[in-house]
Amino acid sequence: MVALWGAVPLAAQSPLSGVGRTATPEEIRGLGLAIGPDGSGLPEGSGTVAAGRELFATHCSRCHGPKGEGEVGPALLGGQGTLATAKPFKTVGSFWPYATTLWDYINRAMPFDKPGLLKPPEVYAAVAFILNLNGIIGDGAVMDASSLPKVKMPNRDGFVADTRPDVGPGAPSRPQP
Amino acid sequence: MKPSFPTSRRDILRMGAAAMGGTLLSEQEALALDTPGTLGAPLGPYGDRSPFEKAVRWRRESKTPETGSSFTPLQDSVGTLTPSSLHYERHHSGIPTIDPARHRLVIHGMVDRPLSLSMADIRRLPSVTRTMVLECGGNSASEWAATTAPDVQRSFGLASCSEWTGVSLPLLLAEARVRPGASWVIAEGADACRMERSIPLAKALDDAFLAYGQNGEALRPAQGYPLRLRLPGWEGNANVKWLHSLKLTDQPYMARDETSKYSDLMPDGKARIFSYRMEAKSVITFPSGGQTVPGPGVYELTGLAWSGLGRIERVEITTDGGKTWTNAKLQEPRLPIAFTRFRLPWRFDGREAVIASRATDETGYLQPSREALVAVRGTNSVYHFNGMKFWRVRADGAVSNVEV
Structure with a gap:
């Protein structure tokens, strides 16, 4: 009985029980905002195309060009219909499958030299302007946590599963993880 | 006056010559005698490589070197x-x-x-x-x-x-x-x-x-x-x-x-997503592009092979542009998903040779040719290229990539 008493808790414990502590809500808030394609994680706030146009001129056009045509940074529009050609032009408008990705990426990584600078309403505005540049949303559209996940990107259905091994005589015997 | 401590064989020889009243050794003579007994650098807290070693990473010029x-x-x-x-x-x-x-x-x-x-x-x-x-x-x-x-x-x-x-x-x-x-x-x-x-x-x-x-x-x-x-x-x-x-x-x-x-x-305009795995791959590192084989003779042809799916089982080498292949010797132990060094003695006879390696991993997968990859994936997929790399060794020994 004594032996059993000692053995049960040992067996129930993982080798690291007691290591670390419970993460606090503040600590979790301090991490990057991760946004799911269903809009999970999107914060409050909203932004218009007009506000985005102004913000773009201040923070974005230096690298992406005044009209988003690309300079040091990549072009943000164009290329629709080119993906199956010899010279595919991959942009937000032609390639990106989810508008939420644009919010997530601008929020965490842009502007390049000051990532994290933009507040959520500014990120919504920048996203609205870039989507409008691509003709995906209208001039009067407002982007927020409700409207953004509903935006259907032109290349939404352009992604498929990885089917490798796709080349070589050894392919058929390859285990599929 | 603080006595100075002789720090090299050259100093000691100079001092000895002076003490004996003889003529000082010339700098050239001292250098010739210098090497065996010269003290080297002192102990250090964190090591550096020899100043004669110059291998460095290569990177493109960029306006944004942070990315x-x-x-x-x-x-x-x-x-x-x-x-x-x-x-x-x-x-x-x-x-x-x-x-x-x-x-x-x-x-x-x-x-x-x-x-x-x-x-x-x-x-x-x-x-x-x-x-x-x-x-x-x-x-x-x-x-x-x-x-x-x-x-x-x-x-x-x-x-x-x-x-x-x-x-x-x-x-x-x-x-x-x-x-x-x-x-x-x-x-x-x-x-x-x-x-x-x-x-x-x-x-x-x-x-x-x-x-x-x-x-x-x-x-x-x-x-x-x-x-x-x-x-x-x-x-x-x-x-x-x-x-x-x-x-x-x-x-x-x-x-x-x-x-x-x-x-x-x-090629159909669809993109494969979540394509994380890195398939079997190998490349010859000597002789390779930019190097020169000094002249006819026997050399060790060598390179690296690896696979994201396990151990390397075989590496074959061609020196006739892919017509015939010979098994290379693999360095043991062959660890899964690790570089495996391969070697093969090779006689360079002063005639042009087109060389390449191809690896097979433990799943039986054989590293494909570039042409086989392109036939399936086209030329715009950017990522996950694992095709063979051919080098051309010219008659004068200069090595370059092969235009395809």
């Missing part, structure tokens, strides 16, 4: 390990300076016990060590084009091999108690852009670990100091550096670096 890649000089490597100082780099917003005393890893989302761990907590746990290759998903992107890269560094140098030490991720996930329904882990780094990738929970629970050690010391800052996600056999980008967040979710988050980047565009 981009630097390539390992594979042509200068010997054995199977890459020195940490020459490990390839790929950063998106520069290398952060992180104080490990303040760094924490938070495991949150669909878990019963959101967990916050200090580096001291992590280092207390049972450790695992694995020698493994890390390869950028975009390694050899140059090789899709008809004009391929001119040397092995620029064509295959976004791959490096280190001994990695860290903590099993399944162990930590068990401690956080993952909720039923969770199927993905969103990994985020603490760099300026907080680079993120979605990782299938199945991989995290299979063989993933969190590395804090590389080649016997702490990770280099460029490799994710103090903590990096290591996913054996999967593309470098998914091995998130400066790891500070693992969020359990029921869906991938479709991050920029798994949709817009690191997806493989096929």
Whole structure:
């Protein structure tokens, strides 16, 4: 009985029980905002195309060009219909499958030299302007946590599963993880 | 007057000559006698390589050097390990300076016990060590084009091999108690852009670990100091550096670096997504582009082979442009997902030779030709090129890439 008493808790414990502590809500808030394609994680706030146009001129056009045509940074529009050609032009408008990705990426990584600078309403505005540049949303559209996940990107259905091994005589015997 | 201490054989000889009243040795004579007894440099706290060694990473000129890649000089490597100082780099917003005393890893989302761990907590746990290759998903992107890269560094140098030490991720996930329904882990780094990738929970629970050690010391800052996600056999980008967040979710988050980047565009305009695995690959490092074979004679033809799916079983070499193939000798031990050095004695007879290697891994997969890859994937998929690399050894010994 004594032996059993000692053995049960040992067996129930993982080798690291007691290591670390419970993460606090503040600590979790301090991490990057991760946004799911269903809009999970999107914060409050909203932004218009007009506000985005102004913000773009201040923070974005230096690298992406005044009209988003690309300079040091990549072009943000164009290329629709080119993906199956010899010279595919991959942009937000032609390639990106989810508008939420644009919010997530601008929020965490842009502007390049000051990532994290933009507040959520500014990120919504920048996203609205870039989507409008691509003709995906209208001039009067407002982007927020409700409207953004509903935006259907032109290349939404352009992604498929990885089917490798796709080349070589050894392919058929390859285990599929 | 403080007596000066003679510090070299040359000084001693000079002093001796002076003391005996003889003529001083000329500088030339002293140099000739100098070498055997000359004291070298004193002990030091952290080692440097010889000033005669010049191998360095290669990188493109850029207006934004905080993002981009630097390539390992594979042509200068010997054995199977890459020195940490020459490990390839790929950063998106520069290398952060992180104080490990303040760094924490938070495991949150669909878990019963959101967990916050200090580096001291992590280092207390049972450790695992694995020698493994890390390869950028975009390694050899140059090789899709008809004009391929001119040397092995620029064509295959976004791959490096280190001994990695860290903590099993399944162990930590068990401690956080993952909720039923969770199927993905969103990994985020603490760099300026907080680079993120979605990782299938199945991989995290299979063989993933969190590395804090590389080649016997702490990770280099460029490799994710103090903590990096290591996913054996999967593309470098998914091995998130400066790891500070693992969020359990029921869906991938479709991050920029798994949709817009690191997806493989096929000829039909569809792109393969979540193509993490790195397939079998090899390349000859000597003789390779930019080198010169000094003249006719016997040389050791050598190179590196690896596979993200296991051990290398065979490496074959052609010196006649692919007509005939000969098995190379493989350096043991052949570790899974690690660089395997291959060698083959080769007589250069002063006539042009077109050489290449092809690897077979333990799954039976044979490294394809570039043509076979292009036939299936076209030339616009950017990522995951693992085709053969042909070098042309000219009659005068100069080695270059082969135009296709």
